Amino acid sequence: MRRRLDGVLLLDKPAGIGSNAVLQTVKRLYGAAKAGHAGTLDPLASGLLPILFGEATKFSQFALDADKAYVALARLGVTTTTGDAEGEVIERRPVRVAAAEIEPALARFRGEIEQVPPMFSALKRGGRPLYALAREGREVPREARRIHVRELDLLAFSGDALELKVTCSKGTYVRTLVEDIGRRLGCGAHLAALRRVRAGPFDVDQAATLDALQSEDESARDRRLLPVARLLERLPRAELDPARARCFVRGQAVAAPGAPAGPCGVFSEAGELLGLGGATESGDLRPLRLVRCASG
Numbered sequence: 001m002r003r004r005l006d007g008v009l010l011l012d013k014p015a016g017i018g019s020n021a022v023l024q025t026v027k028r029l030y031g032a033a034k035a036g037h038a039g040t041l042d043p044l045a046s047g048l049l050p051i052l053f054g055e056a057t058k059f060s061q062f063a064l065d066a067d068k069a070y071v072a073l074a075r076l077g078v079t080t081t082t083g084d085a086e087g088e089v090i091e092r093r094p095v096r097v098a099a100a101e102i103e104p105a106l107a108r109f110r111g112e113i114e115q116v117p118p119m120f121s122a123l124k125r126g127g128r129p130l131y132a133l134a135r136e137g138r139e140v141p142r143e144a145r146r147i148h149v150r151e152l153d154l155l156a157f158s159g160d161a162l163e164l165k166v167t168c169s170k171g172t173y174v175r176t177l178v179e180d181i182g183r184r185l186g187c188g189a190h191l192a193a194l195r196r197v198r199a200g201p202f203d204v205d206q207a208a209t210l211d212a213l214q215s216e217d218e219s220a221r222d223r224r225l226l227p228v229a230r231l232l233e234r235l236p237r238a239e240l241d242p243a244r245a246r247c248f249v250r251g252q253a254v255a256a257p258g259a260p261a262g263p264c265g266v267f268s269e270a271g272e273l274l275g276l277g278g279a280t281e282s283g284d285l286r287p288l289r290l291v292r293c294a295s296g
Helices: 019-030 054-065 099-107 130-135 174-185 210-215 218-223 228-232 242-249
Strands: 007-013 035-037 046-053 068-076 078-080 089-092 111-115 145-158 161-168 189-199 237-240 263-268 273-279 284-290
Touching: 007 019, 007 054, 007 210, 007 228, 019 035, 019 046, 019 210, 019 218, 035 054, 046 054, 054 228, 068 174, 099 145, 099 174, 111 174, 161 174, 161 189, 174 189, 228 263, 228 273, 237 242, 242 263, 242 273, 242 284, 263 284
Parallel strands: 046 189, 078 189, 237 263
Antiparallel strands: 007 046, 035 046, 068 161, 068 189, 078 089, 111 145, 145 161, 263 273, 273 284
16 A cells, blocks of 8 residues: 655666656655656666655755756767767767866856757657657757856866766756767767766765665665755745644735745744745735645
């Protein structure tokens, strides 16, 4: 029997398996009635994958919208059909890159830049994912999207390999970034390995491996769960007294002078998460999303 479970699990996803397959494995381990993940990692990639149970799934957007940080291994001199190691080799070129050339190339891709999404992506055209069209040998025009690369630092350079630290906004394709860097260096490149090390406030050092979860009993696994409120900790916070909290959880707007503008986490005076709220022009705080069975 599936059990009701609310919380956030930080999982260190292994390479070689898709995010959804890992999600289903974890969902079975926990016997959870409802679960989702916040930010797909390709099978090639490893690292931090937040798994959301129950009420946490209502606030997945805040994890999806958060900046992510990665360690990426770029292989110079080889381009592939997919931009990563899972694709077929298109071209091999000699690598004649001096160490002094790397920093100027990386500098070109820091800050706000435009990036054309790859054909091998889940973006849709005419109701079909681009990767399905790509597998048929088709390529369609894609509009460039504005992204923000907050950090792009060289960790190591050896022969034909660059190890990079990348911190970026949502919607960034690291393999496309690697391809563009390779093009800038004049030799081409593809993404050989990728590890997500941070997502919003969460760090991979806090994450459990799949092997560890599978070796633990139910109580040990449950102790790994973080409260749902952790997903909202970067938002402004509003607290309601018991009378207003009771109205709020019934879906009613309540008077809240001085409530922060924009979305905010709404809590009882006792610190219980009630949901997500938003201030109206009249100064009331209206519910945007409520936590099931929250009490006021």
